[in-house]
Amino acid sequence: xxxxxxxxxxxxxxxxxxxxxxxxxxxxxxxxxxxxxxxxxxxxxxxxxxxxxxxxxxxxxxxxxxxxxxxxxxxxxxxxxxxxxxxxxxxxxxxxxxxxxxxxxxxxxxxxxx
Amino acid sequence: xxxxxxxxxxxxxxxxxxxxxxxxxxxxxxxxxxxxxxxxxxxxxxxxxxxxxxxxxxxxxxxxxxxxxxxxxxxxxxxxxxxxxxxxxxxxxxxxxxxxxxxxxxxxxxxxx
Numbered sequence: 001x002x003x004x005x006x007x008x009x010x011x012x013x014x015x016x017x018x019x020x021x022x023x024x025x026x027x028x029x030x031x032x033x034x035x036x037x038x039x040x041x042x043x044x045x046x047x048x049x050x051x052x053x054x055x056x057x058x059x060x061x062x063x064x065x066x067x068x069x070x071x072x073x074x075x076x077x078x079x080x081x082x083x084x085x086x087x088x089x090x091x092x093x094x095x096x097x098x099x100x101x102x103x104x105x106x107x108x109x110x111x112x113x114x
Numbered sequence: 115x116x117x118x119x120x121x122x123x124x125x126x127x128x129x130x131x132x133x134x135x136x137x138x139x140x141x142x143x144x145x146x147x148x149x150x151x152x153x154x155x156x157x158x159x160x161x162x163x164x165x166x167x168x169x170x171x172x173x174x175x176x177x178x179x180x181x182x183x184x185x186x187x188x189x190x191x192x193x194x195x196x197x198x199x200x201x202x203x204x205x206x207x208x209x210x211x212x213x214x215x216x217x218x219x220x221x222x223x224x225x226x227x
Contacts, residue, residue: 004157031213042219043158043203055213091157099212100146100165103205105157 002026006092006106013082013113021077021109023092032075033093033103034067036060043091049075082113116141118218120204126224127194135189135221137204143182144206149189152201152220161202162189194225 005024013019025032034046048055049067066078075094079086089110093103117140127133137147146165150158164171164180164187171178177190191198201220208214 033215035217043152043217045208045214045216048213050213056208056211058214093157100148100163100207102148102160102163103150103158103215105159107155107157 004092004094004104004106006090006109008109009107010110011112013111015084015113016081019079019082019111021079021090021092021111023075023077023106024073025075025092025094026096026104027073029094029096029104031055031095031101032067032069033095034077035091035093035105036088037091037108038088046077079111082111084113087111087113116144116206116208116216118204118206118216120202120218120221122221123219124222124224126226129194129196129225129227131194133191133194133198133223133225135202135204135223137187137189137218139185139206142209143185145210145212146207147178147180147187148205148215149176149178149187150203150205150217152203158203158217191223196225196227199223199225 007022032049037043047057047061064080089108091108093105095101119138121136148163149161152158162178164178175192179188201222203220204218208216
């Protein structure tokens with residue numbers, strides 16, 4: 001079964017540095033998402049992307065964050081200047097057409113900001 | 115704004131019994147509600163979808179109900195097994211927008227052998 005892949009699985013960075021988290025969604029999916037999960041807390045919506053533009057974003061997704069689909073397969077999340085509180089698990093997800101289609105998640109990138 | 119409450123942080127159930135997990139939402143009725151399973155260090159995995167005009171859905175040992183009057187969904191695992199131990203997440207569309215799915219905090223289920 002096709003799956004969403006994320007790289008790297010773990011990223012350690014210093015505060016103030018830029019990081020790029022990478023995802024390869026399922027190939028025929030049309031909606032792409034990033035979620036964040038701080039240790040022990042809930043899965044929080046960051047942003048959705050459809051038709052080459054941001055469809056919806058949360059208040060967490062401020063000017064420090066950006067997303068891109070640079071080619072037909074990759075979907076990236078960039079954090080421009082990382083803060084300690086950005087330390088979390090970041091999950092990419094994709095879904096196909098149709099209301100209520102399930103989200104397919106990758107196994108996440110654990111971001112540690114020191 | 116819409117809030118999702120999963121009332122138990124953790125639930126211990128004896129193997130073979132039925133586990134029942136609750137999901138409540140506070141405002142508008144969503145067009146659908148989904149349940150996911152999350153294992154430690156892994157992404158959530160979709161289990162079941164129930165739409166607003168459906169009362170009940172089943173898949174093997176899983177059953178989901180949806181009561182729009184009570185603003186509640188119940189998720190049942192019958193004949194529970196230790197392998198069912200995981201965190202179960204309830205999710206729904208935010209303000210009936212299919213491009214934003216929000217999650218509850220989840221219930222950690224432990225099936226005791």
